[in-house]
Amino acid sequence: MSEIRRPTGGDTASRFTLFESKLRVPSRRGNFVRRAVLFDRLRAARRASVLIVEAPTGYGKTTALAWWFQSGRRKLGWYSIDERERDPVVFLAYLGAVLSRVGADVRRLSRLVGGPKTPIPGALAELVQALESLGEPAVIVLDNVHLLANPVCIDVVEALLEHVPEGSQLVLVTESAQGLPTERLTSEGRLVTLGVAELKMSDSEADALLRSAAVALSPERVHSLNVLCDGWAAGLYLAALVARRSGGRLDEVLLGSDRLLSDYFHAQLLDKLPEGQRDFLFEISALGRICARLCDATLGRTDSAAMLRSLAEANRFITVLPGRHRWFELHPLFRDVLSAELVRRDPDRKRAILARAADWYEAEGDVESAMGCAIAAGDLDRAATLCGAALLKLDWAGRSTTIEHWCSAIDDPVLLARHPQVAMLGSAMYALSGQPDVAERWARAAFRSDPAETMSDGSRASAWVAKLRALLCLEGGSAMREDALLAVETLAEGSPFIASARNLLGFAYLLAGDDDQASVWFQDGAPTSPALGEGVSASLALAALALLAAARDDLDECDALARRSVEIVEQSRLEDSVTSAFVYTVAGRAAFARERRQAARDDAASADRLVAGLTYALPWLAVLTRVELAGLHLALANPARARGLVDEAEEILVHRPKLGVLGERVAELRHGLAPRPAGEGLASALTPAELRLLPLLASYLSFREIAERLGVSRNTVKTQAIAIYRKLNVSSRSEAVEHARETGLLKDIAPLP
Structure with missing residues (x-):
């Protein structure tokens, strides 16, 4: 270190020492993690006369x-400022040394x-002149500028900024x-600022840092940490x-409560803050994102805006979050x-x-x-009430992760x-997500x-229970x-659930083989312009009506209804909803009947992508979709896929056996898919029931x-007719x-016209 003496007749109080360690560039560490992105930003900032690197302690700035x-x-030239830099004269001496x-x-x-008596204005003028006298380009780093508490020292820094x-x-x-x-410096094009966003470590840099400390984690755990x-x-x-220290264990709770982190924050920040700011930080840690009005309301304060701004x-x-x-x-x-210390x-x-x-x-x-706060507070009754009020809107918005x-x-x-409101809504949503056990458990609750409790739509709970029972078809x-x-x-x-209840009644009649009654209820359940949340109900009703039109050989009506059902799926953003497997299946059947083979294959692929999500949680829709999709794959000469779908339908029937005519149709499909002896003729390929049906197909009688x-x-x-079409390699009744x-x-x- 070097010593500067003031010639004041031996007055030792006028002497001060410049410590060499504060003027030395920090040494390179062997395990330093190279910061590629940060170095790119520093390279791009080389031409700026002023560079400010601003972030809290611990971001690796120095x-x-x-x-x-x-x-x-x-x-x-490097100058590491510390908390003792209160005297402007000493500060000027260090700057001169740099x-x-x-x-x-x-x-x-x-x-x-x-x-003996340093004139600050004169010394500052000499400092500026010395800076301007540099004979060749140089970099001067002032580290820990935030520790300068004397306004005169800050004025000195501002003067330097103007004369680089x-x-x-x-x-x-600085922090x-x-x-x-x-x-002003930024507007003049002389300043580049790098902050927390540029100093944050990437996952690869975090992995390198952890490995330098002899901790190896999987990429997923590195990312989470x-x-x-x-x-x-x-x-x-x-x-x-x-x-x-914990044998490799790492989680949020452990880190938040560990003394290492607590001691670090206390030493670097908390112990240096006024008691009022420190207590304020402890209390707002109970919250997530925060604003002044929220803090005033929850903490009983009136000064939260000033406190947040100061911190x-x-x-x-x-940090301030982006937004208005x-x-x-x-x-x-x-x-x-x-938060751990507050607890x-x-x-x-x-x-x-x-609360x-x-x-x-x-x-x-x-x-x-509000729901997040109720859960965190352990107030589950309130959480259940809030959840019941918001679940439908979240479902319509596709917020499945939040719902889960x-x-x-x-x-x-x-x-x-x-x-009961949240129990029934949750049960339905679990059913639609293919989780039958959870759906049934919530339904039983x-x-x-x-039954007399009033639901949010004004209905009694018993009405909701009836609709849920119908949906699950237990x-x-x-x-x-x-x-x-x-x-x-x-x-x-x-009630917003009336349309879906009518649809369920339509499908129930379909299971009973009563197409006329099914058609009546589907028409009531298919609004021409479905409102928010009605897309599933409307698309299913239109697809079912298209299926009934095909059964009447009204292929024009079938095609129009199928196309409209797909449009509703797309408008309602239901392309990934399991219920859309039925819509795509019917659309594929309609396209095949109109000899649009590629469209039929595309629709079959869309249905195949979704149908696995249809489980015995919704047995009526799961089996019906697989029966129709198996028929489509048979028409497309893909019997292996059809067999797989029949296998799945039979498995669902084990859990829910009383599904009316669907059981018969699955059995018919299984019989039609049974292997036949090699060399068997065309006539012998047809079953007796199919041979009995074939002459009637040539008549003008409807399927009914x-x-x-x-x-x-x-x-x-219908099932027998589809089997005949497949075996004869045709796509319609007239072709057969x-x-x-x-x-x-x-x-x-005579041939049909």
Whole structure:
């Protein structure tokens, strides 16, 4: 170290020492992680006269800049400021020492600061002149600028910012650039600022840092940890130490409660803050994103706006979120540490804050945030009520992940019995997501609820129960019909569930082989312009009507209805909904009948992609879709896929055997797919039932009239007809008759027009 003496007759109080360590560039560490993205930004900023690197402690600012600038060609001067830099004279002396090391002439400045009474304005003028005297480009780094508390020292820095010679660069490393003329310098094109976004570590850099600390994690765990640490280098390194100490275990709870992290934040930040700011941080850690109004309401304060602004401007691990309104967010690890300490201090306080936050969010109309606070507070009754109110809208918006999180938090049969609305909505959604066991468990809880309770649509709970029973078809087709009819009759006027209840009644009649009644209810359940949330109901009703039109040989009507059902699927963004498997299947059948073979194959592929999600949770739709899709694959000469679908249908029938005519149709398909002896002739390829049907296909009788004549159901006739089409390699009734006449299977029968 060097010593500057003031010639004051031996007055030792006027002497001060310049420590060499503060003027030395930090040494390179062997395990340094190269920061490729950050170095690219530094390279792009070389021509800026001023560079400010601004981020909280622990982001690796000093280490990265030391590596970068030592690798450059320009001379480098470095000054590490500490908390003792309160005297402007000492500060000027250090700046003079830095400039001297990069070739500036600082002799006049040295005489002034070494004199008995240093004139600050004169010394500052000499400092500026020394800076401008640089003979060749240099980089001057002032590290820890945020520690400068004396306004005169800050004025000195601002003066330097105005006089950086061309080709040189002044680099300010700080936790906060508050008070510096950043906006003006940026507008003049002289300043580049790098912040937390540029200093965050990527997953690959985080992995390298962890490995340097002898901790190897899978890419997935590295990513999760890096998200939790928000790319914060110190947090990642501390997490590595925690992992080594805990035998490799790493999770959010462990990190938030670990003493290493807590001690780090206390030493680097919390212990340096006024008590009021420190307590404020502890309390807001109970919340996620925060704003002044939320904090005032939950903490009983009136000064939250000023407090948040002060902490954010000082870069105290709290950032302003983008957007019009002033919302803030704590660094994830910092929040976890604060929250863990808040719980240790007063666990009831955190619950009280969350309860008030739920009140505030609900009053603001933000049910999703209110739900999150209720779950975090452990108030599951309130969470169930909020969930029941918001579940449908979330479902319509495709928020399946949020729904799953909410439902898992309240998945308790006793709790669900107290909240039938959420129990029944959740059961239906689990059924639509192909989870029959969970759907039935939630349904059983709903069935134990008070039948007289009023639901959100004004209906009694008993009406909702009837509709849910029909949807799940737990007791078979006959019970489904009774339940659906009860739902239609008892749902409140204007209920959004009336259309879907009518559709369920239509499908129940379809299972019973009563096409006429099915058609009536499907027409009632198919609005021409479905409102929000009605896309599933409308698309299913139109597809079912298309199927019934095909059974009447009205191919024009079938095609038009099938196309409209697909349009509704697309308009409602239901391309990935399991119910759309039925829509695509019917569309494929219609396209094949119109000899649009490629369109039929495309629709079959779309249905195949979705049909696995149709389980015995919705047995009526799962089996019906597979029967129709198997017929489509047979028409497309893909018997292997058809066999697989029949296998799946039979498996569903094991769980839900009472599905009316669907059982017969599956059996017919299985018989038609049975292997035949090699060399068997065309006539012998047809079953006796199919040979009995073939002459009637040449008549003008409808499938219903043929069924009455043969004493079988219309669906049986349809299944047998499809088998005939496949075996004769044709796609329609008229083609089958023509082909049979030409090959001698039918004699003396005129071809159909």
